[in-house]
Amino acid sequence: MEYIMTNTRQRSRAGRWATLEQEWDVIVVGGGITGAGILREATRAGLRALLVERQDFAWGTSSRSSKLVHGGLRYLAQGHLQLTRESVAERERLLREGPGLITPLGFLFAMYRGEWAKRMLYQAGLAVYDLLGRRWEHQHLSASTFQLLAPHAKTANLRGGLRYVDAQTDDARLVLRVIQEAEHAGATALNYVAATGLLRENGEVVGVTLRDGVGERAATARAKVVINATGVWVDTLRREVDAPPKMRPLRGSHLVFAGWRFPVAQGISFVHPGDGRPVFVVPWEGATIIGTTDLDHSGALEAEPTISLDELHYLMAAVTSQFPALNLSLDDIISTWSGVRPVVGTGAASPSQELRDHVVWDEHGLLTVTGGKLTTFRLIALDALRAIAHRLPTMRPLEAAAPVLDAPGADLDAPLDATARQRLLGRYGSEAAALVAAAHPGELAPIPGTPTLWAELRWAARHEAVVQLADLLLRRVRIGLLLPNGAAEMLPAIRQICQPELGWDDAHWEQDAAAYHELVARHYGVPGG
Ligand SMILES: Cc1cc2nc3c(=O)[nH]c(=O)nc-3n(C[C@H](O)[C@H](O)[C@H](O)COP(=O)(O)OP(=O)(O)OC[C@H]3O[C@@H](n4cnc5c(N)ncnc54)[C@H](O)[C@@H]3O)c2cc1C
Numbered sequence: 001m002e003y004i005m006t007n008t009r010q011r012s013r014a015g016r017w018a019t020l021e022q023e024w025d026v027i028v029v030g031g032g033i034t035g036a037g038i039l040r041e042a043t044r045a046g047l048r049a050l051l052v053e054r055q056d057f058a059w060g061t062s063s064r065s066s067k068l069v070h071g072g073l074r075y076l077a078q079g080h081l082q083l084t085r086e087s088v089a090e091r092e093r094l095l096r097e098g099p100g101l102i103t104p105l106g107f108l109f110a111m112y113r114g115e116w117a118k119r120m121l122y123q124a125g126l127a128v129y130d131l132l133g134r135r136w137e138h139q140h141l142s143a144s145t146f147q148l149l150a151p152h153a154k155t156a157n158l159r160g161g162l163r164y165v166d167a168q169t170d171d172a173r174l175v176l177r178v179i180q181e182a183e184h185a186g187a188t189a190l191n192y193v194a195a196t197g198l199l200r201e202n203g204e205v206v207g208v209t210l211r212d213g214v215g216e217r218a219a220t221a222r223a224k225v226v227i228n229a230t231g232v233w234v235d236t237l238r239r240e241v242d243a244p245p246k247m248r249p250l251r252g253s254h255l256v257f258a259g260w261r262f263p264v265a266q267g268i269s270f271v272h273p274g275d276g277r278p279v280f281v282v283p284w285e286g287a288t289i290i291g292t293t294d295l296d297h298s299g300a301l302e303a304e305p306t307i308s309l310d311e312l313h314y315l316m317a318a319v320t321s322q323f324p325a326l327n328l329s330l331d332d333i334i335s336t337w338s339g340v341r342p343v344v345g346t347g348a349a350s351p352s353q354e355l356r357d358h359v360v361w362d363e364h365g366l367l368t369v370t371g372g373k374l375t376t377f378r379l380i381a382l383d384a385l386r387a388i389a390h391r392l393p394t395m396r397p398l399e400a401a402a403p404v405l406d407a408p409g410a411d412l413d414a415p416l417d418a419t420a421r422q423r424l425l426g427r428y429g430s431e432a433a434a435l436v437a438a439a440h441p442g443e444l445a446p447i448p449g450t451p452t453l454w455a456e457l458r459w460a461a462r463h464e465a466v467v468q469l470a471d472l473l474l475r476r477v478r479i480g481l482l483l484p485n486g487a488a489e490m491l492p493a494i495r496q497i498c499q500p501e502l503g504w505d506d507a508h509w510e511q512d513a514a515a516y517h518e519l520v521a522r523h524y525g526v527p528g529g
Pocket residue numbers: 029030031032033034035052053054055056057058059060061062063064065066067068069070193194195196229230231232233250251252253292338339340341342369370371372373374375376
């Protein structure tokens with residue numbers, strides 16, 4: 001095992017590129033959670049699999065979600081029992097297999113005077129939710145207990161509340177861990193390589209043309225099956241097989257506050273005072289997140305999605321109405337992010353009415369897989385592979401019961417507390433021990449204001465296919481979202497560790513740092529500055 005891992009880490013970008021022009025069993029286009037999951041399960045089934053991602057791994061929606069691993073109470077309320085049942089089962093599996101990466105998260109919601117009927121409805125819903133998850137954890141809370149658990153929430157007319165348990169993750173790290181484990185098992189994955197077109201023979205898709213965004217090279221790669229896992233971008237490749245567009249891109253945005261300024265010990269769910277939509281506040285990585293919006297995204301899909309002024313004010317209205325005592329203002333926002341949901345449009349009047357289930361379409365040999373949730377990525381991958389099994393005679397039977405995440409091995413021998421050790425094992429899996437061993441003195445300390453260790457930066461810069469600073473600070477670790485101005489104040493210290501690991505000269509670093517600052521200011525800040 002160690003032998004394979006070491007080789008995987010040492011395989012360079014050039015080495016991977018040199019292997020492209022062969023006949024693959026499966027080429028997966030798109031390095032979000034859908035593509036990552038398919039790559040992992042295809043490799044487990046004995047297939048020679050390649051994944052290409054046009055930007056960075058998890059650059060798309062999979063680093064911009066609300067980071068919940070959840071059954072989706074909303075789907076239950078809409079009557080989608082099967083979707084909720086599957087999601088809850090996946091949540092339980094991920095909690096078991098990925099401690100430190102997927103962690104339980106309690107949720108509270110308050111009940112105010114006159115909401116008796118709502119309480120009955122929610123209580124019944126939570127009972128079904130818990131039955132599906134085979135745990136009986138939801139509780140009714142008195143007003144005083146609710147206040148104790150959520151001391152800053154609005155108290156006027158408070159009658160009590162409800163508590164239930166879901167889970168949360170670091171979405172980008174989940175993608176990276178799944179890709180990393182697929183590579184350990186023999187797959188090949190390349191970021192900054194775009195599928196620019198499809199190869200077709202007798203009308204059927206037999207491969208892709210590729211362009212390297214780093215080396216400006218081009219190649220063609222052939223495969224028995226090409227899988228289009230490009231999320232909200234699926235219609236671009238589908239157009240090449242004359243398939244009609246089906247995506248309805250829906251944007252959702254979040255605000256990030258410092259944990260000390262907006263302290264919450266668990267999630268709090270409530271309805272927006274303006275339109276009654278559910279909104280949540282959750283603690284994440286030492287910060288507090290509020291989300292989300294749900295509206296048609298009319299911006300160019302190629303550009304980074306960005307929160308609009310209307311969304312900003314909508315979310316701030318939710319915060320100030322539910323947490324008036326905190327006096328939060330725009331100045332307290334550390335960062336923002338937006339993601340675009342790949343939802344299949346059915347023409348529903350309101351975005352919230354569109355179902356978030358996944359779809360699998362086989363069109364002239366191009367298998368498109370999109371929609372669904374981060375939570376159910378393993379089920380989506382298995383569905384995709386079932387759909388192409390007849391075209392892959394060498395594919396082994398799918399191991400639906402196999403753990404989706406590999407066991408990371410023994411506990412870490414490191415001077416870290418139990419939470420930090422578990423966090424590293426969850427995020428880096430079997431590579432956590434090597435990450436600790438590679439740390440220089442003092443680097444097992446957290447970066448102030450975050451649970452991220454300095455050692456994670458060194459490891460990522462050395463081994464995790466970082467091409468730009470944004471890859472490092474927004475996705476390998478998330479300090480670009482957790483600290484003001486994209487962690488600008490930390491950049492000199494980060495440079496000391498990472499510039500030599502990346503092999504960049506001063507001009508390269510400075511140019512990239514300038515591009516990073518501009519990106520953060522434009523797309524991850526408060527609109528208007
Ligand atoms: C605001 C918001 C909140 C959400 N919250 C949750 C949540 O809390 N829990 C949950 O379970 N789910 C959540 N979701 C849903 C979940 O995030 C998505 O379903 C999931 O991330 C989609 O993953 P994907 O891999 O299909 O798409 P993506 O992550 O977008 O990946 C597609 C990738 O394909 C790449 N690509 C595109 N074209 C090409 C090409 N030609 N060549 C190579 N690569 C290409 C893109 O760069 C992109 O990285 C949320 C979604 C949104 C928008």
